[in-house]
Amino acid sequence: MSHFKHIWKLALLSFIIAGITGFIYRYGMLYPLPDWLHFANIRHAHSHLMFFNWVCPPIMVWMTMQLVSKSDVSKVRRFNWCLYTMLFLGFLSYPFFLLYGYRSVHIGPAFLPLAAIISGLVMITWYWFAWLYYRERKNAENTLPLTLFDSALLALIISSLGAWGVSVFQFTNIDSPLIAAAMTHFFLAVFTEGFTVTGLLGIMWCFSDPGKLSVKSGWLWIPILFGSMMIFPFSLAQSLVSPAMLITGTIGFILISVSLLIHLFHFIKSGGFSGFLWKTVITLIAVKILFQIAAIFPADIWPGEHGLRVLYLHVLLLGILSVIFIEVYLPGIGHFAKIFFTFTTLMVIATLVMISGYWPPSFTPGNIYIWVMLASILPVLPSLRLFQLSFRIHEK
Numbered sequence: 166m167s168h169f170k171h172i173w174k175l176a177l178l179s180f181i182i183a184g185i186t187g188f189i190y191r192y193g194m195l196y197p198l199p200d201w202l203h204f205a206n207i208r209h210a211h212s213h214l215m216f217f218n219w220v221c222p223p224i225m226v227w228m229t230m231q232l233v234s235k236s237d238v239s240k241v242r243r244f245n246w247c248l249y250t251m252l253f254l255g256f257l258s259y260p261f262f263l264l265y266g267y268r269s270v271h272i273g274p275a276f277l278p279l280a281a282i283i284s285g286l287v288m289i290t291w292y293w294f295a296w297l298y299y300r301e302r303k304n305a306e307n308t309l310p311l312t313l314f315d316s317a318l319l320a321l322i323i324s325s326l327g328a329w330g331v332s333v334f335q336f337t338n339i340d341s342p343l344i345a346a347a348m349t350h351f352f353l354a355v356f357t358e359g360f361t362v363t364g365l366l367g368i369m370w371c372f373s374d375p376g377k378l379s380v381k382s383g384w385l386w387i388p389i390l391f392g393s394m395m396i397f398p399f400s401l402a403q404s405l406v407s408p409a410m411l412i413t414g415t416i417g418f419i420l421i422s423v424s425l426l427i428h429l430f431h432f433i434k435s436g437g438f439s440g441f442l443w444k445t446v447i448t449l450i451a452v453k454i455l456f457q458i459a460a461i462f463p464a465d466i467w468p469g470e471h472g473l474r475v476l477y478l479h480v481l482l483l484g485i486l487s488v489i490f491i492e493v494y495l496p497g498i499g500h501f502a503k504i505f506f507t508f509t510t511l512m513v514i515a516t517l518v519m520i521s522g523y524w525p526p527s528f529t530p531g532n533i534y535i536w537v538m539l540a541s542i543l544p545v546l547p548s549l550r551l552f553q554l555s556f557r558i559h560e561k
């Protein structure tokens with residue numbers, strides 16, 4: 166992976182900046198922040214930098230490495246150009262989200278939603294990447310990781326349609342909060358479940374033997390791809406969801422859970438995922454499946470509620486995704502820092518459980534938000550060490 170090592174370093178740097186931004190959000194819940202810093206904008210800056218620069222480039226590098234060898238300098242350079250541009254735009258969006266969120270800003274005589282425009286450009290780099298990937302993929306043999314990566318990229322493109330939809334919708338005369346929210350959550354659901362989860366599974370299958378697969382490989386991606394497009398109703402306010410939408414969402418969760426269970430079964434059976442980091446990942450995937458199964462039962466749990474939503478996203482994106490990244494991108498180095506990192510992500514998740522609204526108050530420590538704030542800075546500390554160690558990556 167030495168030919169993409171700078172991409173990894175920039176992605177990890179983004180994680181550190183976005184992580185500190187998350188800490189500032191928690192700090193601001195207890196202590197005063199400057200007047201120009203608003204909670205919604207801090208959250209936008211944090212989540213967009215994480216999505217644009219921490220989630221996408223490392224998954225895409227892994228996809229590229231299945232198709233392009235290090236010695237093919239011109240191809241490597243083409244992919245690098247695309248990924249550097251993506252990272253540059255992701256960094257560029259950060260100050261605009263932090264200062265203005267999605268609001269328009271005066272630039273000379275113009276009044277423009279700069280953060281939204283830069284986000285649009287980021288999505289164009291996704292298409293650029295998909296085009297480069299497609300050109301190499303045509304000539305490559307089918308493997309299970311590549312099949313999963315194909316599906317992940319398709320989901321990324323489909324998800325982006327939801328995001329464009331939100332932008333176009335703002336310029337229409339239709340006044341429907343349901344349609345606007347539905348498109349936003351369609352984007353988020355297909356991005357997180359369709360692209361991120363399938364991309365991560367593709368990475369995991371690079372470490373497992375698909376030869377022992379006892380089902381048709383379609384079971385490993387088709388239910389997730391279609392399911393991801395069906396579950397957005399669960400992220401809406403419960404009062405907005407019609408019975409038909411509820412059934413659609415339920416079928417989506419069932420499809421995703423079935424497919425993930427098959428993956429999990431094979432991962433556990435393969436015995437290839439040993440060590441504290443992989444065991445944490447496997448356990449958190451099981452937690453994610455349980456969460457989605459629990460959500461489909463008519464109980465007093467609604468996944469779209471803020472506390473549960475934030476918890477679920479961080480189990481997936483901090484617990485599962487980030488731990489997989491540090492394991493696969495820093496093979497054989499930084500053993501202690503990686504264990505410390507994994508431990509701190511579990512601490513963040515534990516504090517999010519306590520403020521999820523579903524934790525018994527009698528088991529909650531006093532001054533819980535102090536603990537939440539302190540835990541939120543912890544993953545940044547080992548990341549600084551891992552960033553330093555990343556300069557030692559030479560060969561995969």
Ligand code: HEM
Pocket residue numbers: 183184185187188190191208211212215216219220474475478479482483486487513540541542544545
């Ligand atoms: C250092 C680790 C992290 C910390 C301290 C952190 C902190 C936070 C905080 C404080 C919020 C706002 C919570 C609220 O609105 O009540 C948030 C939201 C969010 N975070 Fe993180 N986060 C971390 C890691 C991540 C990662 C790795 C990702 C994605 C790759 C991520 C994606 C998001 C998203 C998408 C939201 C918006 C949730 C929503 O409002 O729907 N975070 N995070």
